[in-house]
Amino acid sequence: MKTLTQLAFHNTYSTLPATFGTRVSPQPLDDPFLVSVNPLVCNMLELDPSDAQTPYFIDLFSGNDEHPSFDPIAMKYTGHQFGQYNPDLGDGRGLLLGEVLTSSGNKWDIHLKGSGLTPYSRQGDGRAVLRSSIREYLASAAMAGLGIKTTHALAVLSSCTPVYRERVECGATLIRVAExxxxFGHFEYLFYTHQHAELKQLADYLIQHHFPELNNEQNDELRYAAMFSKIVTLTAKMVADWQAVGFAHGVMNTDNMSMLGLTFDYGPYGFLDDYxxxxxxxxxxxxGRYAFNQQPSIALWNLSALGYALTPIISKEHIDAGLSRYQVDLQREYSHNMRSKLxxxxxxxxxxxxFNQLFDLLSGQGADYTLFFRAISNIGKEELLTSTNLFVPLFSRIEPVEQWLQAYKSRLDAEEQNDEARLTLMNQHNPKFILRNYLAQQAIDAAEQGDYTMIEKLLTVLATPFDEHAELDDLAQRPPEWGKHLEISCSS
Structure with a gap:
């Protein structure tokens, strides 16, 4: 393990032309302090978690000190927001500080969210607040624990800097880590501003650092077409994983869509409680553009917008061919996920x-999505029809449940695996713990009073959400009614 000063940096993005962003220094926070650090993300970076407790770490990521290897850049991009193209986007409150190169050859972006004004802040103040920083911090940990590709969050810092939203809140920063x-919006920016040579350059950069196997293709257009097809497949996999676990992103604008199929920019997200x-x-x-059941079609819409932006380097025929993969890839991945859950x-x-009969059953009675799948993951085949009492707390009418369980039991007769193997598979795909909105809110409320215990408890269960964690069983319970109706917006 290393200290911050011992990490190896390889800042490749800063070698790109000035049109890709603007060099900006973070603006200092007043009296900053550490709220929480994620040791799993420390391990990814080969960073000693104890280093996060040092004044240097806190000063560095609050804009009060400088790292000799940082080269802060506010990235420029555009995008479609709620279906409308917006040319005035970019890192308005974030900076790409640098890129850490680990001993295994992995490269990780270190990004500071809430770092102050940039040329792309528009009418904003460039700040983040503790509330939104905690939400993203916990969400990235939750998705990583579920095995869903995501950006990560190293730590959250808070301060005495006042930030004005609907009320006065504490200014904070989130240290985001991502491949x-x-x-998508990076390529839309270059396309709509007619910087086609730079668009090609960015595609080459993406291939060099993230899809190097595509460099075996000597023909430029075929190489870029293969790149687009990979992005389609990665996006389909991400959305299939979202749908299977019951995750709603909330703001699937193209500027929030990762070229690597990472779950990106957590804002007003939510996991399903009642289905x-x-x-x-x-x-x-x-x-309702970004409702849970609209996410698969919105992802395709966004991929079509990306494909259009890539037309200077990829023919329409190849774009259409890439897009035609989406539904096939999505259905294959989703079906695989749902079979594993059952x-x-x-x-x-x-x-x-x-599957459809089950979804009708769950939605018709408003059953808790996560608790249902976890419950059925611990019942042997021969006990399915005699264990309906386990489902009474989840359903108002038990007879339709019994009918579905009978159909499910009959389907299991076609399987060759034994109960032990089946239940092991199910418990590896049906988490006991998810980041319910009310739990995140409880963590935020406590943190705003200086108590970070709930954050640490949630980090523990979210890191391994398929384990029992019997001592933290209260974090797996059905939410209270008030906890199902929290209003979450884009406000940060």
Missing amino acids: SHLR NPGFICNHSDYS GLVKRLKEDTDL
Whole structure:
């Protein structure tokens, strides 16, 4: 393990032309202090977690000191927000500080969110608040624990700097860590400003650092077409994983879409409590554009927008061919995920009907999505029809549940694996713990009073959400009614 000064930096993005961003120094926070550090992310960076407790770490990431290897850049991009193109986007409150190169050859962006004004702040103040920083910190830990590709968060710092939102809040910074911060919007920016040579240069950069296997293709257009196809597949996998675990992103604008299929820019996200396919987690999404059941189609819309931006280097035929992969990839990944959640290894045509009947059952009675799947992950096949009492707390009417369980038991007869293997598979795909909104809010409320215990408890269960953690069982319970109706918006 290393200290901050011992980390190796290899700042590749800063070698790109000035059109890709603007060099800006972070603005200092007043009296900064550490709220929490994620030791798992420290391990990724080969950083000693105890180093986060030092004044140097705190001063460095609060803008009160400088690291000799940092080269802070506010990245420029644009994007479609709620379907409308916005040319005035970019890192308005964030900076790419540098890129850490680990001994295994992995490269990690170190990004500071809440670092102050940049040329892309528009009418904002460039700040983040403790509330939103904690939400992203916990969400990235939750998704990583679930095995879903995501950006990560190293630590949260708070301060005495006042930040004005709906009320006065504490200014904070989030240290985000990611394989890359390249978004669909980076390519849209270069396309709509007619910087086609730079667009090609950015595609080459993406391939060099993240898809090097594509360099075996000598033909430029075929190489870029293969790049686009990989992005389609990665995006389809990400969305399939979201849908299977019951995660709603809330703001699937193209500037929030990662070129590597990472879950990116956590704002008004939400995990399903009661199963509601039309769940809208963003209070500002008045039309329901980004509702839970709209995410698969919105991802395709966003990929089409990216494909259009890539037309200077990829033909329409190759763009269409890449887009045609999306539905196939999405359905394959989602079906695989759902079979795993039900402990099914064989792929049978009638499985779709079984899934749909289950979704109708869950939505019709508003059953808790996570608790249902976790409950069924611990019942042997021969006990399915005699264990309906376990489902009474989740359903108002038990007879339809019994009917579905009978169909499920009959489907299990087609499987060759034994109960032990099936239940092991199910418990590896049905988490006991998810980051429910009310739990995140409880952590925020306590943190604003200087108590970070809830954050640490959540970090523990979210790191290994499939484990029992019996001593923290209260974090796996069905939420209270007030906890299901919290209003979360884009406000940060």
